[in-house]
Amino acid sequence: MTSADADSKQNATAPPPPPPAEITYSGPYSVNPLRRVSLRTLAAQIPSVLRRIARMSWETDRQAVQLLVACQVVTGVAAAVLLAATARAMQPILGTGAVGERLHEALPALVAVAVAAAFARGAAAVATYAERRITPKLTTETDAALVEAVCRVEASAYAVDGFADRQEAAEMGVIRTHVMVTDAQRFMSALIRMITAGSVLSVLNILMLPLLLLAVLPAGIGAILTARVDYEIHYANISDRNVRGMMRWWSTSPKYGDEVRANGMTDYLLFWYRSLSERCDRRTLAAAPRTLRIALLSSLVGGVFLVATWAVLAWLAVTGRVALAIAATAVVAVQTTLAALSQVVINGAAVFHTSLYLTDMQTFLDDAAERAPKRGSLTITAPVEEIRLDEVVYRYPGKDQPAVDGVSLTLRRGQILAIVGVNGSGKSTLTRLLTGIYLADKGHVTWNGADLADVDPATVWSSTGLVPQIFAQWPLRVRENITLGQPRTDDDGPVWEAVDSVGMREAIDELPAGLDTLLAREIFGGAELSGGQWQRLACSRALYRRPPLLILDEPTSQMDPRGEHQIFEEIKAISGDRITIVVTHRLENTKVADHIVVMEQGRITEQGCYDALVHAGGIFAELLELSQDR
Numbered sequence: 036m037t038s039a040d041a042d043s044k045q046n047a048t049a050p051p052p053p054p055p056a057e058i059t060y061s062g063p064y065s066v067n068p069l070r071r072v073s074l075r076t077l078a079a080q081i082p083s084v085l086r087r088i089a090r091m092s093w094e095t096d097r098q099a100v101q102l103l104v105a106c107q108v109v110t111g112v113a114a115a116v117l118l119a120a121t122a123r124a125m126q127p128i129l130g131t132g133a134v135g136e137r138l139h140e141a142l143p144a145l146v147a148v149a150v151a152a153a154f155a156r157g158a159a160a161v162a163t164y165a166e167r168r169i170t171p172k173l174t175t176e177t178d179a180a181l182v183e184a185v186c187r188v189e190a191s192a193y194a195v196d197g198f199a200d201r202q203e204a205a206e207m208g209v210i211r212t213h214v215m216v217t218d219a220q221r222f223m224s225a226l227i228r229m230i231t232a233g234s235v236l237s238v239l240n241i242l243m244l245p246l247l248l249l250a251v252l253p254a255g256i257g258a259i260l261t262a263r264v265d266y267e268i269h270y271a272n273i274s275d276r277n278v279r280g281m282m283r284w285w286s287t288s289p290k291y292g293d294e295v296r297a298n299g300m301t302d303y304l305l306f307w308y309r310s311l312s313e314r315c316d317r318r319t320l321a322a323a324p325r326t327l328r329i330a331l332l333s334s335l336v337g338g339v340f341l342v343a344t345w346a347v348l349a350w351l352a353v354t355g356r357v358a359l360a361i362a363a364t365a366v367v368a369v370q371t372t373l374a375a376l377s378q379v380v381i382n383g384a385a386v387f388h389t390s391l392y393l394t395d396m397q398t399f400l401d402d403a404a405e406r407a408p409k410r411g412s413l414t415i416t417a418p419v420e421e422i423r424l425d426e427v428v429y430r431y432p433g434k435d436q437p438a439v440d441g442v443s444l445t446l447r448r449g450q451i452l453a454i455v456g457v458n459g460s461g462k463s464t465l466t467r468l469l470t471g472i473y474l475a476d477k478g479h480v481t482w483n484g485a486d487l488a489d490v491d492p493a494t495v496w497s498s499t500g501l502v503p504q505i506f507a508q509w510p511l512r513v514r515e516n517i518t519l520g521q522p523r524t525d526d527d528g529p530v531w532e533a534v535d536s537v538g539m540r541e542a543i544d545e546l547p548a549g550l551d552t553l554l555a556r557e558i559f560g561g562a563e564l565s566g567g568q569w570q571r572l573a574c575s576r577a578l579y580r581r582p583p584l585l586i587l588d589e590p591t592s593q594m595d596p597r598g599e600h601q602i603f604e605e606i607k608a609i610s611g612d613r614i615t616i617v618v619t620h621r622l623e624n625t626k627v628a629d630h631i632v633v634m635e636q637g638r639i640t641e642q643g644c645y646d647a648l649v650h651a652g653g654i655f656a657e658l659l660e661l662s663q664d665r
C-alpha cells in the first residue's frame with residue numbers, strides 16, 4: 036500500500052471534525068425579552084415606535100419630514116374627494132336617461148375623481164422622494180452612533196459576557212433603519228386612506244365597517260404573531276450569527292490566507308461556516324410550521340368575515356335597502372378600505388417588527404452609555420514627572436483570579452522600565468492599568484499625584500504612546516498610519532523623522548506613491564508591507580507622538596536584528612524626556628532598562644537592574660539561561 040493510499044484510507048475513516056460550540060447564556064441574556072409579553076402590549080408599542088421614528092427623522096431632516104406630512108394630508112384629502120366624487124358620479128351613471136346626458140351630468144364628478152387620483156399619485160411620488168432623503172442620513176446617523184458608542188465604552192466592557200452579542204443584535208437595528216421610514220410612511224398613508232374610506236363606507240351603511248374590520252383584523256394579529264416568531268428566531272441565532280460573521284472575515288481575509296492554506300484549514304473552516312449556517316437554518320425551519328398555522332388560521336377567519344361583508348352588501352342591494360348607485364359606491368369603498376386596511380396591517384406589522392430591533396439597538400446604546408467612562412474632570416499636564424502604582428489589583432470580569440494582584444511601583448521621568456515574566460503573568464494588563472485603559476479594582480494609579488479614577492481619560496491618552504503586542508494594520512495611507520491620533524499637519528518633516536527613527540525611509544521610498552501609498556493590498560492600487568515593516572510602522576506611530584509615557588509591548592518581535600537594534604537605540608536616545616516602559620520576552624533587550632520588574636501570577640516577584648537580576652538566581656536568571664540554551 037502506498038502512503039497516498041494509506042492517507043486516503045485514514046481520511047475515509049477519520050471521524051468528522053467536531054461541530055462548532057453552541058453558546059448558551061445563563062445570565063440575563065438567556066431569556067428572550069418578548070417571551071412573556073402579551074399581544075396587546077406588543078400592538079400597543081406601534082404608536083410609540085412611530086413617535087420615535089418621527090423624532091429621529093425630524094432630527095435628521097426637518098424639511099423632508101414637513102414634506103412627508105404635507106404629502107400625508109394631500110393623500111387623505113385626495114382619498115376623501117375621490118370617494119365622494121365617485122359616489123356623486125355613480126348616481127347619474129346608474130340613473131335613467133340618454134347615455135350622453137348621463138355622462139355629461141357625471142362629468143364634473145369624474146373630473147374631480149381624475150384630479151384627486153392625480154394628486155394622490157403625485158403625493159405618493161413626493162413622499163417617496165422625502166423618504167429617500169431621510170433614510171440614508173438616518174441610517175448613517177444610527178450607524179455612526181453605534182460605532183461611537185462602542186468606541187467610547189470603558190475598555191473593560193469588552194470583557195463583559197454578552198457585550199459583543201448585544202452589539203450584533205443592535206446592528207440589526209441599524210439595518211432596519213433602511214426600511215423604517217418607508218414602513219412608517221406607508222403605514223400612515225394607508226391609515227389615512229383607511230379612515231377616509233371607512234368613514235365614507237360607514238355613512239353609506241353603518242354595518243359595513245365593523246364587518247370589514249373583522250375581515251382584516253385576523254391578518255393583523257397574524258402578522259404581529261409572525262413578527263414575534265421571526266424575532267424569536269433572530270434572538271436564538273444571535274451568537275451563531277456573530278461567530279459566523281467573525282469566521283467569515285477571518286477565513287476570507289487575505290491577511291490570514293497563508294495560514295489558512297498552508298495549514299490545510301480550508302475544508303474545516305468551510306465545514307464550520309456551513310455548520311453554523313445550517314444551525315441557524317434549523318432554528319428557522321423549526322419555526323416554519325408555527326408561521327404556517329398562524330397564516331392559515333388568520334386567512335380562514337379573515338376570509339369568513341370578508342364573505343360576510345360581500346354577502347351583506349349583496350343583501351342590502353337585492354332587498355332594495357340601499358339604492359343601486361349607493362351600492363356601487365359601497366363596492367368601491369369596500370375595495371378601497373380593504374386595500375388600505377391590508378396595507379395598514381402589513382406596514383403596521385413591519386413597523387412593529389422594526390420596533391423589536393430598534394429596542395435592541397436602544398438597549399445596547401443605553402447600556403454602552405452606562406459603560407462610558409465616568410471619571411473625574413482632573414486633567415494631566417505635561418511633563419509627567421511621576422507615575423505611581425499603589426497596591427493595584429485588577430480582575431477581568433468572569434475570572435476567579437486577578438490578572439494584576441497587589442502591584443506597587445514608582446516610575447519617574449527619564450526612567451526606562453522593563454517588565455518581564457512568563458505568558459499570562461499580567462504584563463500587558465499592568466500596562467493597561469498604567470495608561471488608565473482599565474481602572475484598578477483596588478489600589479490607586481496616580482500620575483503626578485492625580486488618581487486616574489478622577490482624571491478625564493482623554494487627557495491621559497493625549498500623553499501616552501503605545502505599541503501593543505497585536506497592532507492594527509490600518510487600511511490608510513502611510514502618512515496617516517503614522518500620524519493617526521494626532522492633529523492633522525501639512526508638514527511631513529516630523530513624519531519622516533519618525534520614519535527614519537525606525538529605519539523605514541528606503542522601504543517607503545520604494546512604495547509607488549511614497550507617504551501617499553495606500554496600505555491595503557485588497558484595494559486597487561494599494562500596497563502591502565512585510566510583518567516586520569508593519570511593526571516598524573507601529574513603532575513610528577508611537578514615536579511620532581513624542582508622548583510623556585511611551586509603552587512598547589514586544590515592539591520588535593517581528594524585526595530583524597538591525598531593526599531591533601535601531602529601535603532600542605532610539606528608545607535610549609529619547610528616554611530623557613519621558614517615562615518609557617518595555618515589555619519583552621527577549622531578556623537581552625532589558626539591558627537598556629534602568630529598572631526591571633519580573634511578574635508571576637499578577638505579582639512582582641523580583642526587581643532590580645539587569646546585572647543584579649542575572650546573578651540573583653531567581654526566575655529572571657532561569658528565563659535568561661533558557662533563552663541562551665540552544
Ligand SMILES: Nc1ncnc2c1ncn2[C@@H]1O[C@H](COP(=O)(O)OP(=O)(O)OP(=O)(O)O)[C@@H](O)[C@H]1O
Pocket residue numbers: 194431432434438456457458459460461462463464465504
Ligand atoms: N481581555 C481579557 N479578558 C479576560 N481575561 C484576560 C484578558 N486579557 C488577559 N486576560 C487574562 O489575564 C491574565 C494576564 O494576561 P496578560 O495579557 O496581562 O498577560 P501577559 O503577561 O501580557 O501575557 P503574554 O506574555 O502572553 O503577553 C491571563 O490569565 C489572561 O488570560
